[in-house]
Amino acid sequence: MYPTRLKILPRDTGIEAHCEVLHPMYSGKHSEEGGPSANYITQLVFRLNGSIHAEFFLGKFVSKHPVIGTFFENATSGDQIEVSWQDISGNQGQASGTVE
Amino acid sequence: MLNKRRFLQKSTRWFALGTLVSLLPGVRTAFASRNFVDPRPEFASIDTKLILEFYFGQTEAADDATIQINAPLVSGSTQLVPFSIIAPGAEKLVVTSTVNPQPLILAMDQIRETTAVVKARARMQQTGDIVCYVLRNGQIGRASRRIMISGHWENN
Numbered sequence: 001m002y003p004t005r006l007k008i009l010p011r012d013t014g015i016e017a018h019c020e021v022l023h024p025m026y027s028g029k030h031s032e033e034g035g036p037s038a039n040y041i042t043q044l045v046f047r048l049n050g051s052i053h054a055e056f057f058l059g060k061f062v063s064k065h066p067v068i069g070t071f072f073e074n075a076t077s078g079d080q081i082e083v084s085w086q087d088i089s090g091n092q093g094q095a096s097g098t099v100e
Numbered sequence: 101m102l103n104k105r106r107f108l109q110k111s112t113r114w115f116a117l118g119t120l121v122s123l124l125p126g127v128r129t130a131f132a133s134r135n136f137v138d139p140r141p142e143f144a145s146i147d148t149k150l151i152l153e154f155y156f157g158q159t160e161a162a163d164d165a166t167i168q169i170n171a172p173l174v175s176g177s178t179q180l181v182p183f184s185i186i187a188p189g190a191e192k193l194v195v196t197s198t199v200n201p202q203p204l205i206l207a208m209d210q211i212r213e214t215t216a217v218v219k220a221r222a223r224m225q226q227t228g229d230i231v232c233y234v235l236r237n238g239q240i241g242r243a244s245r246r247i248m249i250s251g252h253w254e255n256n
Contacts, residue, residue: 016217018219027136027223028136029136031136038136042140048212052210052212053210053212053213054208054209054210054211054212054213054216055208055209055210056206056207056208056209056218057140057143057206057207057208057209058205058206059138059143059202059204059205059206060136060138060143060202060223061197061200061202061204061205061222061223061224062205062206062220062221062222062223063179063180063181063221063222063223064179064180066220066221067219067220067221068206068218068219068220069184069217069218069219069220070208070216070217070218070219071213071215071216071217072213073213073214073215074213088139
């Protein structure tokens with residue numbers, strides 16, 4: 001429903017991964033005026049080769065189209081990085097990539 | 101008797117005027133904006149101590165110079181304030197803001213690396229601080245960084 005992109009960027013000391021979700025992150029501020037009801041990402045998980053590497057809990061004060069990034073010190077070439085998220089309405093998304 | 105009647109008439113008029121004003125869309129929006137509450141208590145909390153108690157089990161925090169917060173000095177929008185945090189030895193990490201009605205922006209858990217790195221973009225309602233709390237060896241470290249929102253006049 002909401003496109004998810006995962007960027008894997010090699011750095012000197014490891015791998016940096018950025019996840020961008022094209023999510024509106026509605027805070028529900030104008031819901032009683034006929035505006036969109038609250039809908040924002042509440043949880044986002046990075047996995048390295050299937051095991052949880054970092055877990056983020058997000059609130060409504062994270063910006064629209066959030067970009068969340070983290071760092072993998074021990075990732076090596078061929079490792080699989082996955083990211084998955086869930087919003088307050090129950091929508092889910094995921095993306096994955098391989099370290100080159 | 102006459103004074104009492106006049107007082108009642110004036111009170112009734114002011115009450116009617118107040119009721120009409122409260123029905124105007126702009127005024128209703130101002131009140132409605134505070135209505136939505138996050139179902140998670142830590143995100144609905146307005147008290148930072150409750151947030152720290154929830155995530156770390158304690159509230160005593162000390163300033164920690166090893167936590168590095170990178171953010172622009174000035175941000176052009178309240179809706180897009182980028183920041184990145186580097187916290188060596190962090191087990192858990194909480195990012196809050198001093199100016200939003202509910203302080204908690206995000207929390208990071210299950211950190212597998214020796215150094216936690218977070219990059220994100222936040223909403224801030226006005227000029228204020230981004231404060232990062234980090235749990236390390238059973239103690240809470242704190243660092244903050246002031247970000248000015250351009251267009252907002254700060255009354256010093």
